[in-house]
Amino acid sequence: MKKTFATKAEHGFDWIDLSDPTVKEIQEIAQQFSLHEASIKDCLQPDHLPKYEIVDTYTFIIVRVFTQQPISEADTIQELTNKIAIFFTTDYMITVHRTAQPLIEEVKTKAIDAKGCTDTLCVLNRIIRASLLTFEPPSVKLAQSLDYFEENVFLKQRKAPILRGLYYVKRKVDVIRRLLILSYEIIDKIDMPKQRNIYTRDLRDQYIRMQNIYDNLSENTSQLLSAYFSIASHRTNEIMRVLTIFSVFFMPLTFIVGVYGMNFHFMPELDWHLGYPLVMLLMALITFGIYLWFKRKGWL
Structure with a gap:
């Protein structure tokens, strides 16, 4: 489905959002904005990792957001996250995603409807910041799971359910850590000295905070697994x-x-x-x- 969130005549730039687009819609957009076929191919791959790539006259970015209702034993990138592809220049922005993303609507409300942004860089900054924030609630749940498993390891002395649960916690933490590491280039390119401002600095701070949270979760999970095997x-x-x-x-x-x-x-x-x-x-x-x-x- 194609939506136009901003137009150059009214806002100074175009913002087109494609949700679960058809092949015809993708081809029309690619032809209209002269998008490279390699970018279109990457855009359509559901399990593509985060990337930042300058292609001809535009910048192609892929970010991943944490899915709203993952299954309890999800442990892969595609099960845990959804992809948002972004084609970006100073004149236009195109966002492509297979599933409905509430964060896109939220950014549109604050950046376009409330006139919080006057250029595409501001909108891009807000989208990436919102995508990072989607990993905050699962970090809280994972920390609570670790507290539960820690109590069981040291006090209740259960075995099989603990090991199975710890495995899925470790897998989820490792998957998100990997995504955050791969997203560093995106943050670094957006917060370059020539275009750095308070919003890009805030984005970098947000990224560092999320990275530290998941680094700490990864370390705690590894230590708890080591303690479990030592106790066993x-x-x-x-x-x-x-x-x-x-x-x-x-x-x-x-x-x-x-x-x-x-x-x-x-x-x-x-x-x-x-x-x-x-x-x-x-x-x-x-x-x-x-x-x-x-x-x-x-x-x-």
Whole structure:
């Protein structure tokens, strides 16, 4: 669907928005504004990563925004985010996206309807800032998830659900961190010295803040995973320690039972009237001796 948000006669520049465009609409726009076929191809790829590219007489930008209602186990770029392609010059701006993007309408209301922007650079700055802000709510949810998993790891000692949940948290954080890293060039180009102003500086500050948030989430997730495996390893070691202690107690007793269970004919102890109680006493003394030894070593 094609919408015209601004016209050059009224606002000084054209802004055309294409939502889930047809091939015919794309071709008409490409022909009207002399857009390169490579840019059109990138524009139509749903999983394309963020980029900043100067093509002939215009600048081609791809940004990604966090999807409004991702599935709980989403862990890929296409599942977690949506793409907005932007064709940009001082005379016009074209935004292309497959799904409805509320942030486009919000920017249009503030920048065009309220006359908050007088050029395309201002509109572009607002779109990119709004796209960055879409990653803020999920960062809060991911932080809450980490708090929940941390409590379960250290206190409730659950296993499979924790590991599965931590995996998806880590995947989401890593995907968004990757997108933010790839978006750095866009921020850097917009905040160049020749066109730098308070709005571009604010955009860079916003980017740095989001990057720090997800860097911190990534570090916390890695540390929590390491703690989980360390605790799991410690529990395994505790189980092995208990089994080892039991085996040490029973090894000498098993040896004694094995000796007197060989059934040789000439074994004088088998004819003793006190043979059985003496062997039982010997086994009790050995067990008590092993217990005292373990106690002195601090293993019990």
